[in-house]
Amino acid sequence: MKIMVAIKRVVDYAVKIRVKSDKSGVETLNVKMSMNPFCEIALEEALRIKQSGLASEVVAVSMGPSQCVDTLRTGLAMGADRGIHVESTAALYPLTVAKLLKALVDVEKPGVIILGKQAIDDDCNQTGQMVAGLLGWPQGTFASKVLLDTEKQVATVEREVDDGLETLCLDLPAVITTDLRLNQPRYATLPNIMKAKSKVIKKYTPQELNVEVKSDIEIVEVTEPPKRKAGVIISSVDELIDKLRNEAHVI
Amino acid sequence: ISTLILAEHDGGAIKSQSISAVEAAKSVDKQTSISLLLAGSGPSLQQAAAHAASCHPSISQVLVADSDKFTHPLAETWARLVQLVQQKGGYSHIITASNSFGKNILPRAAALLDVSPITDVIAISSSNQFVRPIYAGNALCTVRYSGNNPCMLSVRSTSFAVSMDSKSNEAPISQVDLSTFNEDSVGKSRYINHTAQVTERPDLGNAQVVITGGRALKSAENFKMIEKLAEKLGAAVGATRAAVDAGFVPNDLQVGQTGKIVAPKLYMAFGVSGAIQHLAGIRDSKVIVAVNKDADAPIFQVADYGLVGDLFEVIPELLEKLPEKK
Structure with missing residues (x-):
């Protein structure tokens, strides 16, 4: 069985982002970019499944401008067998990404797709559910534990829900999206980084996959959130209780 | 403008986040007619429907999908249900709460309807313009929906407080006709169990x-x-x-x-x-x-x-x- 993992190139999680002065978006020029942390977890899970002998191949897919190849190389250095880059300079929204992934599923025929539950740039939390819907596959979102049974062709997925944990059993093929506590992603070692350079990255354009890049949403503006007023530092518990009672009136 | 709310219920009552979604619908348009969609099976569903009918004065009808298929709120069956109800009702807006229920279901339903959903909305500027946080709330993005109906939103309940005087007349309850329900996804995912911490403390999302x-x-x-x-x-x-x-x-x-x-x-x-x-x-x-x-x-x-x-x-x-x- 083959596992397909979608990985996204985003502004590194530790970067303090800056809103552009013309309100058109967030500055990404000369900013450190990395693999979306949830996608790292997705890839790690796929690699562990392969190591346990339940999968034969892990294919990493990334979509966007040419620099996505760097992100794919990182994924290959972590251990993915092959990369696929769908090149597009136009903004790709989750619905388009889901359609492109569906088109790639028709070519690659994976048994499982694993994605991060959300990207830390647009915080959409949509793509996995959408590709599952388009394919008519069952979905296990926000996974904190995944158990595959390739004989019975099912995946048992423990999910993080608002009031605890829910366990579902999914028929394969299925889509899984990862939450934070599924695993701890590995670091790429130097020999593996070297090895990754010779691994294959196949390129597609959206046209070749017969997907029209268009969108029914447009970004009107991106602005800074209102700043919180600077507070005060107080010196004792008594003062704190007094302030909360007589100034803020919250206790 | 007409709005469909995808509502969640538990123990025979509508969850408060779903009632916040009704408040959000009112900010889309004051005159909108609001239909609340509930799915489940058995007496707890009927109880929840009765609660739904009187939980907010702006609700004009409650739609109930009663079937064993909906005993647990699985995304596969819910997405098909939304598609079915939308085909019949032709709503201009579909709104749900941005919680683990809504986050799981809404994008899947949107894909079936070929719509880009707008998730995690915190403010509504007009019937097709919405504000949502990006980059962990370090920037706010105003998004315009320019597609064909319906416009699909998930809203943060903390941004749409429920007004206290929410007593209402009974809204009519009607059953969703499931005779044309698309069964393709039924049974592909099965609920096994749910573990929750039992606590007397207030719910994190709504606590003062x-x-x-x-x-x-x-x-x-x-x-x-x-x-x-x-x-x-x-x-x-x-x-x-x-x-x-x-x-x-x-x-x-x-x-x-x-x-x-x-x-x-x-x-x-x-x-x-x-x-x-x-x-x-x-x-x-x-x-x-x-x-x-x-x-x-x-x-x-x-x-x-x-x-x-x-x-x-x-x-x-x-x-x-x-x-x-x-």
Whole structure:
């Protein structure tokens, strides 16, 4: 069985982002970019499944401008067998990404797709559910534990829900999206980084996959959130209780 | 303009986040007719439908899908249900709460309807223009929906408070005709079980007071101090990712970008450094109190009241000096 993992190139999680002065978006020029942390977890899970002998191949897919190849190389250095880059300079929204992934599923025929539950740039939390819907596959979102049974062709997925944990059993093929506590992603070692350079990255354009890049949403503006007023530092518990009672009136 | 609300119910009652979604529908358009869609099976569904009919004066009808297929709110069957109900009702807007129910179902349903959903909406500027946070709330993005109907939204319940005078006349309840329900996805995913912490404390997402502990608590044993303080203040307990990862408390207490978003009147953080991902979840709190040994901790930049000190001294003192909450 083959596992397909979608990985996204985003502004590194530790970067303090800056809103552009013309309100058109967030500055990404000369900013450190990395693999979306949830996608790292997705890839790690796929690699562990392969190591346990339940999968034969892990294919990493990334979509966007040419620099996505760097992100794919990182994924290959972590251990993915092959990369696929769908090149597009136009903004790709989750619905388009889901359609492109569906088109790639028709070519690659994976048994499982694993994605991060959300990207830390647009915080959409949509793509996995959408590709599952388009394919008519069952979905296990926000996974904190995944158990595959390739004989019975099912995946048992423990999910993080608002009031605890829910366990579902999914028929394969299925889509899984990862939450934070599924695993701890590995670091790429130097020999593996070297090895990754010779691994294959196949390129597609959206046209070749017969997907029209268009969108029914447009970004009107991106602005800074209102700043919180600077507070005060107080010196004792008594003062704190007094302030909360007589100034803020919250206790 | 007509709106369909995808509502969640539990124990025979509509969840409060779903009622917030009704408030959001009112901000889309004051005159909108609002239909509330419920799915499930058995007596608890009928009870929930009765509650739905009278839970908010703006609800014009309650649609009930009653079938064993809907006993558990699975995304596969719900998405098909939304598609079916939309085909019959032709709604201009479909709204649900941005919680684990809505996040799981809405994008799948949107894909079936070939719509880009707009998730995590915090403000509604017009019937097709919405504000949502991006980059963990470090930027706000205004999005215009220009597609064909329906416009599909998930809304943060903390941004759409339910007005208190929500008594209403009974809205009519009708059953969804499931004779043309698309069965292709039925049975492909099966509910196994659900484990939840049973607690008497208020729900994290709706609590007036939230007490949060971070890594500095050092152990699950010490974290009980936070719980004691919460009991005293009638508060909900929250935690940072570090505290959850360290195993002090279960995952459903995590507050932040990928956990719960809270907006209480009073938010008290003990031993919380204030990573941007955590601050994303507390930004809308009215009053933020931070207690931390490290005077340079970023949490102090957003705190209304900061106390530089050892939480192992401050919490016992607070426990002693705070009045008992009745």
